[in-house]
Amino acid sequence: MKKNLYLFSSFCLLFISGCSSIDVLNPKGSQGNEQLSLIKLSIYIMMLVIFVVVVLFIWFVYKYRARPGYQPSTHQENRNKKLEITWTVLPFILLFILAVPMVKSVFGEAQKDRSEAMKIKVTASEFWWKFEYPAEGIVTSQELHLPKGKRVVLELHSKDVIHSIWVPQLGGKQDLIPGRTNRLALTPEKSGIFQGKCAEFCGTGHSYMRFTVKVDSKQDYEKWLSSMKKDQNSSQSLSADESEGQKLFEKNCLSCHATSGLTAADKKGPNLADFGNRDHIAGVLKNTPPNVKEWLKDPEKVKPGSHMPKREGLSEHDYTALSHYLQTLKK
Amino acid sequence: MSIPFFNTHIKLASDIIAANLSIIVMMIAALIFLTVAKKWKSLWMLISTTDHRKIGIFYIAFGFLFFLRAGLDAMLMRTQLAFPDFHFWVFHGEKYNQVMTTHGTLMIFFVAMPFLIGLMNIAVPLQIGTRDMAFPFFNSLSMWLFVIGGVLINMSFVLGGAPSAGWTSYVPLAVDKDIAGNGTAFYAMGLQVSGIGTIMTAINFIVTILKNRAPGMGFMKIPLFTWSALITSTLILLAFPALSAALIILIFDNQFGTQAYDGGNGSPVLWQHLFWAFGHPEVYIVILPAFGIFSEVIATFSSKRIFGYSSMVLSMLVIGFLSFMVWIHHMFTVGLGPLANVVFGITSMLIAVPTGIKIFNWLFTLRGGSIRFSTAMLFSLAFIPSFVIGGVTGVMQAVVPADYQYHDSYFVVAHLHYVMIAGTIFGAFSGFYYWWPKMFGYILDEKIGKWQAWTFIIGFHVTFFPMHISGLKGMPRRTFTYLPEDGLFELNFISTMGAYLMGISVLLFAWNLFFSYRKKEKSGVADPWNGRTLEWAVSSPSSHMRWPRAPLIRDLEAFWHEKERGDGTLIPSTKEESQIFVEKPTILPVLLGGGFFTLSFGLIFEVLWIAVIGAVGILLLMGWRSISFERNIKLYTSKQLENAIRKEEG
Numbered sequence: 001m002k003k004n005l006y007l008f009s010s011f012c013l014l015f016i017s018g019c020s021s022i023d024v025l026n027p028k029g030s031q032g033n034e035q036l037s038l039i040k041l042s043i044y045i046m047m048l049v050i051f052v053v054v055v056l057f058i059w060f061v062y063k064y065r066a067r068p069g070y071q072p073s074t075h076q077e078n079r080n081k082k083l084e085i086t087w088t089v090l091p092f093i094l095l096f097i098l099a100v101p102m103v104k105s106v107f108g109e110a111q112k113d114r115s116e117a118m119k120i121k122v123t124a125s126e127f128w129w130k131f132e133y134p135a136e137g138i139v140t141s142q143e144l145h146l147p148k149g150k151r152v153v154l155e156l157h158s159k160d161v162i163h164s165i166w167v168p169q170l171g172g173k174q175d176l177i178p179g180r181t182n183r184l185a186l187t188p189e190k191s192g193i194f195q196g197k198c199a200e201f202c203g204t205g206h207s208y209m210r211f212t213v214k215v216d217s218k219q220d221y222e223k224w225l226s227s228m229k230k231d232q233n234s235s236q237s238l239s240a241d242e243s244e245g246q247k248l249f250e251k252n253c254l255s256c257h258a259t260s261g262l263t264a265a266d267k268k269g270p271n272l273a274d275f276g277n278r279d280h281i282a283g284v285l286k287n288t289p290p291n292v293k294e295w296l297k298d299p300e301k302v303k304p305g306s307h308m309p310k311r312e313g314l315s316e317h318d319y320t321a322l323s324h325y326l327q328t329l330k331k
Numbered sequence: 332m333s334i335p336f337f338n339t340h341i342k343l344a345s346d347i348i349a350a351n352l353s354i355i356v357m358m359i360a361a362l363i364f365l366t367v368a369k370k371w372k373s374l375w376m377l378i379s380t381t382d383h384r385k386i387g388i389f390y391i392a393f394g395f396l397f398f399l400r401a402g403l404d405a406m407l408m409r410t411q412l413a414f415p416d417f418h419f420w421v422f423h424g425e426k427y428n429q430v431m432t433t434h435g436t437l438m439i440f441f442v443a444m445p446f447l448i449g450l451m452n453i454a455v456p457l458q459i460g461t462r463d464m465a466f467p468f469f470n471s472l473s474m475w476l477f478v479i480g481g482v483l484i485n486m487s488f489v490l491g492g493a494p495s496a497g498w499t500s501y502v503p504l505a506v507d508k509d510i511a512g513n514g515t516a517f518y519a520m521g522l523q524v525s526g527i528g529t530i531m532t533a534i535n536f537i538v539t540i541l542k543n544r545a546p547g548m549g550f551m552k553i554p555l556f557t558w559s560a561l562i563t564s565t566l567i568l569l570a571f572p573a574l575s576a577a578l579i580i581l582i583f584d585n586q587f588g589t590q591a592y593d594g595g596n597g598s599p600v601l602w603q604h605l606f607w608a609f610g611h612p613e614v615y616i617v618i619l620p621a622f623g624i625f626s627e628v629i630a631t632f633s634s635k636r637i638f639g640y641s642s643m644v645l646s647m648l649v650i651g652f653l654s655f656m657v658w659i660h661h662m663f664t665v666g667l668g669p670l671a672n673v674v675f676g677i678t679s680m681l682i683a684v685p686t687g688i689k690i691f692n693w694l695f696t697l698r699g700g701s702i703r704f705s706t707a708m709l710f711s712l713a714f715i716p717s718f719v720i721g722g723v724t725g726v727m728q729a730v731v732p733a734d735y736q737y738h739d740s741y742f743v744v745a746h747l748h749y750v751m752i753a754g755t756i757f758g759a760f761s762g763f764y765y766w767w768p769k770m771f772g773y774i775l776d777e778k779i780g781k782w783q784a785w786t787f788i789i790g791f792h793v794t795f796f797p798m799h800i801s802g803l804k805g806m807p808r809r810t811f812t813y814l815p816e817d818g819l820f821e822l823n824f825i826s827t828m829g830a831y832l833m834g835i836s837v838l839l840f841a842w843n844l845f846f847s848y849r850k851k852e853k854s855g856v857a858d859p860w861n862g863r864t865l866e867w868a869v870s871s872p873s874s875h876m877r878w879p880r881a882p883l884i885r886d887l888e889a890f891w892h893e894k895e896r897g898d899g900t901l902i903p904s905t906k907e908e909s910q911i912f913v914e915k916p917t918i919l920p921v922l923l924g925g926g927f928f929t930l931s932f933g934l935i936f937e938v939l940w941i942a943v944i945g946a947v948g949i950l951l952l953m954g955w956r957s958i959s960f961e962r963n964i965k966l967y968t969s970k971q972l973e974n975a976i977r978k979e980e981g
Binding site (some may be wrong): 022023025032038039042043054056057060065072074076077078079080084088091095098102103105107109110162164165166168169173174175177178180182195197200201202203204206230257304 | 428455495498503509576588593594598633637665677680681687688693695701702712719727732735740800805807814856
């Protein structure tokens with residue numbers, strides 16, 4: 001029995017350690033780490049429970065199956081105080097082992113001082129994300145930049161319906177509810193690029209309501225901040241094609257989209273400052289000029305439910321120019 | 332092409348045309364069958380019946396139709412999710428959300444509930460030795476209201492758009508302008524109408540079980556399935572009014588713009604509280620009767636009395652009680668604060684204790700028995716380890732910070748299907764195979780049955796086990812696609828294959844119904860499994876007129892006791908009854924159902940005069956019932972009933 005238990009627990013360890021490709025089991029932030037330790041503890045306990053049940057199950061089903069020559073004992077046990085007390089008390093003990101670290105973790109996170117942390121205001125709407133850095137006066141959309149090792153408190157707002165912000169590798173999720181302000185703390189410990197998602201079903205475009213989290217070292221983060229504060233793009237001289245695109249942009253797109261990252265200049269649609277450096281268009285397509293064209297031609301087709309309207313009266317050439325211009329929006 | 336239809340438009344796209352065609356084909360097939368087989372009269376008799384057994388069959392038959400529809404939805408969803416960024420038919424977008432919502436709503440309210448209430452209708456009066464439910468008219472009306480609710484939800488897809496805010500219908504999304512057609516109105520009216528029926532059923536069962544038990548059946552001699560029916564009915568009575576209230580506010584918000592759930596003037600969280608205050612007990616409403624079925628089946632096929640009967644009853648009571656104190660665990664990420672989260676996390680964990688007691692009691696019922704592997708037993712045995720997996724993931728989610736990761740991910744999808752399918756659906760199938768002879772007087776084929784059981788069990792695990800992992804890999808629930816770079820393709824593809832296997836299994840079950848109907852194995856159907864409880868002491872199918880004198884109950888396993896200690900027949904009590912109450916067949920419940928349908932239709936499509944006709948019709952029919960109900964009742968004395976039965980048997 002002891003040997004079995006040993007084998008069993010090493011199997012569990014194998015199961016968990018062999019899962020580095022599973023986001024939640026491979027966290028890069030301190031909240032994610034703490035949650036993982038609770039997940040691990042509960043998986044161990046629950047594996048034990050499953051093990052006991054399955055062993056008893058197989059044993060009893062095999063041993064007491066009806067077969068020729070088998071005669072069940074005439075004494076049929078219908079009560080057994082000792083056994084019944086055992087399986088009533090033991091679960092309490094297991095649950096106690098699980099509940100204590102849970103309570104500690106919940107209250108520990110709630111009691112942490114909020115004034116120390118950096119604040120970012122997150123606004124979700126159908127079906128995109130806006131991130132405002134109030135201390136810096138800048139705004140981005142679809143990409144959240146965070147410095148490594150710094151505790152960040154996200155202030156969560158929603159424009160329309162309930163959304164939920166989730167970056168599996170940094171930590172658990174929190175809902176964004178219209179009329180309420182929730183908060184979510186994240187402390188990234190490693191730099192890298194992580195997927196963010198909307199977890200609460202929010203309508204047609206829910207599947208594509210994604211964003212990217214870029215965690216940089218302190219210096220790189222500061223560099224990004226200062227470039228965002230500047231009003232110009234890094235690539236100043238535009239080719240003929242690109243400046244034609246710029247004109248088309250100003251005519252067709254500027255009413256909703258700002259190209260400056262300053263909060264003061266922001267408009268109702270996603271902010272496009274630094275668009276050229278983004279990984280994805282609208283959280284869906286890889287950011288390449290042909291894909292930008294595909295997106296502009298029919299946003300609804302690429303991202304069902306998208307509120308971005310189709311522009312009438314643009315030629316193939318116009319779309320090309322626009323897509324080239326958009327790539328120049330780099331900080 | 333787009334056809335205007337009252338306040339909405341029906342867009343005739345390929346999927347709508349296909350759905351319409353299939354409805355027309357099925358209608359014509361049904362008409363031809365009824366005419367050729369000369370079944371019109373028996374259909375009329377069936378529709379106007381007040382016999383609990385036939386009403387139970389109706390519940391199950393309609394439940395099965397909705398099961399096929401909701402299962403088809405599941406197949407469409409799994410096909411759309413089989414490959415990353417896949418565009419299957421029309422299901423890349425809003426249509427997916429519609430079938431996803433219909434799948435959830437139908438499966439919970441119009442499949443799980445009628446399957447179990449149907450089986451309760453069939454078995455409970457038999458198990459407690461009474462002749463029918465306490466209120467047979469009520470019973471028929473409840474069933475027709477359930478049918479009307481289900482028809483409303485099913486119609487929505489072809490009448491301008493199905494509900495598409497998920498079966499939980501969270502606001503403000505549910506009242507969003509972007510929701511297609513009248514989806515939310517269909518959802519609210521469908522659930523409201525069937526909910527009224529469900530509450531009436533609950534009252535009916537509570538009264539029947541409390542008042543109409545055969546003499547000698549004290550509380551600790553009630554069979555476990557009947558106990559589960561009693562507790563479930565109590566839960567329904569306490570929980571469904573919360574849903575009704577929530578739905579009334581939803582209807583007002585949706586149709587009249589009252590903004591009670593609005594983020595500005597009202598609170599979207601209010602809906603979640605009301606919905607889950609109903610929704611969590613609902614989980615136990617559909618699991619406790621399944622627990623009851625497993626208890627009956629495992630005891631019967633282990634040829635042994637259930638282990639720890641009193642702790643089984645007690646644990647069901649505790650589960651029922653706790654089920655009202657855990658609803659916040661659906662809302663850990665709403666931001667209600669650490670205290671609320673922790674308290675409800677701990678109460679949720681506590682449910683594991685009574686459930687664990689039940690699991691071990693079932694295991695130790697097997698011990699020392701003589702286990703026969705019938706199809707009913709296969710489903711019950713498969714339930715034990717499968718449900719334990721669903722149970723432990725439930726406890727894992729009660730760990731609040733860990734739930735921040737699981738919540739709204741495929742981990743939850745895996746968990747809820749592990750408890751709903753391995754609990755409720757395994758239980759329903761087990762109950763079908765077990766009680767089929769009592770319903771129809773013939774046995775379902777065991778060979779096809781075993782194929783069906785194994786394909787279903789294997790398909791189930793193949794479908795849902797990988798979802799635990801895709802959830803931990805960051806797949807949010809209710810998404811119609813994922814990107815290639817997410818690394819979710821393999822897991823989703825496996826799930827889809829498993830889903831197809833489950834689809835095949837359901838077809839096997841349908842084939843079994845047809846095959847066994849043709850074969851009609853009728854030998855020894857009164858007590859084919861060597862049963863232990865009272866229902867096996869009457870003929871199969873159970874006749875409406877039975878027990879001229881109520882049987883005397885001497886043991887928990889009344890029939891087994893007589894087989895072992897007596898001569899194998901129940902001793903009739905000597906008490907002479909003077910007022911045995913029989914409700915004559917009546918068409919009124921169907922007409923009332925029609926009234927509710929008209930009212931709902933008018934409200935959904937915002938046509939006042941139709942709604943008024945419906946409302947007035949309902950009131951008139953209710954008035955008619957009030958003044959005519961005595962005419963519809965026949966009273967017997969024990970002696971008269973004895974003579975009537977003798978006459979019927981010739």
